[in-house]
Amino acid sequence: MFKTKLVFTLLAAxxxxxxxxxxxxxxxxxxxxxxxxxxxDETLAVASYSERPDLxxxxxxxxxxxxxxxxxxxxxxxxxxxxxxxxxxxxxxxxEIRKVDTQTLQTVATLPAGPGAFGTTxxxxxxxxxxxxxxxxxxxxxxxxxxxxxxxxxxxAQPRQGVRLSPxxxxxxxxxxxxxxxxxxxxxxxxxxxxxxxxxxxRAISVTRDGQxxxxxxxxxxxxxxxxxxxxxxxxxxxxxxxxxxxxxTPDERFVYTGNLFAYTQQALPAAVRPVWGPxxxxxxxxxxxxxxxxxxxxxxxxxxxxxxxxxSERSDPRSGCAARTFNPSCRVCRCGGLPCAAAAQRxxxxxxx
Numbered sequence: 001m002f003k004t005k006l007v008f009t010l011l012a013a014x015x016x017x018x019x020x021x022x023x024x025x026x027x028x029x030x031x032x033x034x035x036x037x038x039x040x041d042e043t044l045a046v047a048s049y050s051e052r053p054d055l056x057x058x059x060x061x062x063x064x065x066x067x068x069x070x071x072x073x074x075x076x077x078x079x080x081x082x083x084x085x086x087x088x089x090x091x092x093x094x095x096e097i098r099k100v101d102t103q104t105l106q107t108v109a110t111l112p113a114g115p116g117a118f119g120t121t122x123x124x125x126x127x128x129x130x131x132x133x134x135x136x137x138x139x140x141x142x143x144x145x146x147x148x149x150x151x152x153x154x155x156x157a158q159p160r161q162g163v164r165l166s167p168x169x170x171x172x173x174x175x176x177x178x179x180x181x182x183x184x185x186x187x188x189x190x191x192x193x194x195x196x197x198x199x200x201x202x203r204a205i206s207v208t209r210d211g212q213x214x215x216x217x218x219x220x221x222x223x224x225x226x227x228x229x230x231x232x233x234x235x236x237x238x239x240x241x242x243x244x245x246x247x248x249x250t251p252d253e254r255f256v257y258t259g260n261l262f263a264y265t266q267q268a269l270p271a272a273v274r275p276v277w278g279p280x281x282x283x284x285x286x287x288x289x290x291x292x293x294x295x296x297x298x299x300x301x302x303x304x305x306x307x308x309x310x311x312x313s314e315r316s317d318p319r320s321g322c323a324a325r326t327f328n329p330s331c332r333v334c335r336c337g338g339l340p341c342a343a344a345a346q347r348x349x350x351x352x353x354x
Contacts, residue, residue: 024053026074027093027115028135033161033245037078037087044102046087048075055089057105067105076118077161081126081144088129090117097131097142111142111149119161123169130172132159139163139174141190151190156183161245162205162216166229173214175202182216182227196227198234206249206256215256217247224258 034049044066045058053073059066073093080087080102089098090113097111097120116135122128122144129142137158141151162175165187172185180202184194201220207213207229214227218237224247226236246259 024073025093027095029074029093031092031134031160033076035076035078035161037080039080039084039087039102040082041084044084046078046089048072048078048089050074050076050092069100069105077120079120079122079129081122082124083126088120088122090120090131092116092118092134097129109147111147113140113142113149119159119163119175121163121165121172123165130163130165132156132161132163132174134158134160134177139172139185141187153185153190153192155192157181159183160203162203164205164207164214166207167209167211171211173205173207175199175205175216177202180220182214184232194232196232196234199225203245204247206247208249208253215247215249217244217258219243219245224256 029050032050034047036045036047038045038060043060045060046055047058048055051074053070053075055069055072055075055078057066057069058064072089072091074091076090076092078087078089085102086099086108087102088111089100090096091098092115095113095115095117097113097117098107099109099111100106101108111129111131113131114133114136116133117131118134119132121130127144129144131140131142132138133140137154137156139153139156139159140149141153142148143150156174157176157179159174160177162173162182164173165171166173170187171193172187174183174185175181176183180197180199182196182199182202182205183192184196185191186193196214199216199220200218200223203217203219205214205216207215212229214229216225216227217240218225221237222242222244223237223239224244225234226238227233228235240258244258246257248257249255250257
């Protein structure tokens with residue numbers, strides 16, 4: 001099961017990479033990003049930051065660093081194969097994708113992708129890898145059984161980290177940082193078949209399991225866009241912290257996580273509940289519609305009102321339906337109708353069942 005505490009711990013570790021950049025040659029070092037990937041069985045995590053020439057591998061069961069992998073220049077994206085036996089790392093300066101064995105932590109294969117190799121995504125069967133190239137404005141389709149490129153799709157505008165496959169594998173969603181749009185590619189023909197516009201410095205994206213909704217981080221407007229995929233329209237934008245880069249959907253699809261680069265915060269947005277925004281900074285004041293009968297709207301508190309620790313907050317009664325039990329580090333209290341979540345849940349239960 002996806003664990004909130006795990007996500008916060010690993011993201012804090014990834015952020016710690018941002019201490020000081022080492023003096024070294026880079027191909028596109030002016031572009032900065034980090035990446036975090038968790039193995040399918042959630043026993044291993046790998047984190048990178050493009051300003052550092054190494055990767056950190058975490059043993060999640062032991063709660064410790066298992067190893068540090070050196071020899072990179074600007075590592076961009078990390079993705080595990082479905083079996084969890086290997087993970088793939090793109091490096092835009094080296095112009096390659098490295099396949100790393102999770103047991104030995106040794107590079108076992110290298111795929112030539114050209115300088116600018118950035119975002120990556122893999123098919124569900126682990127047979128195909130798609131690689132964005134921000135310098136060439138292309139997407140390359142690799143056949144992993146042979147390690148050979150099978151197609152190069154052109155017609156993009158600096159595709160960076162954001163690239164995802166639809167759940168049925170028929171459509172590839174590719175972000176265009178310069179074009180502020182998402183390009184749709186038919187994977188059977190490797191042809192562009194459409195686009196979705198209305199973004200502002202688009203970064204990472206996620207797609208729901210039913211393929212109907214897409215979430216996209218807009219670092220230019222400090223929002224996360226909610227897209228209706230069938231109509232190819234942005235239906236809602238949600239204000240978040242400063243310069244959001246991430247839009248990671250949790251496996252249970254209850255939340256979308258976004259990391260705010262310049263605010264140094266991590267937020268969790270309810271994916272299934274429509275937020276109702278009031279005045280003030282969005283990540284300090286947020287109201288959510290109630291999720292069940294008789295429940296009061298939940299409010300995330302900020303500033304001096306935030307007193308509880310992360311550990312204590314995680315013990316909030318799940319019956320409260322308080323979707324804001326996950327939150328950014330500066331705001332750790334969820335209250336429903338002026339009461340702590342657990343108390344509000346008990347009150348709601350009494351009201352619903354007199």
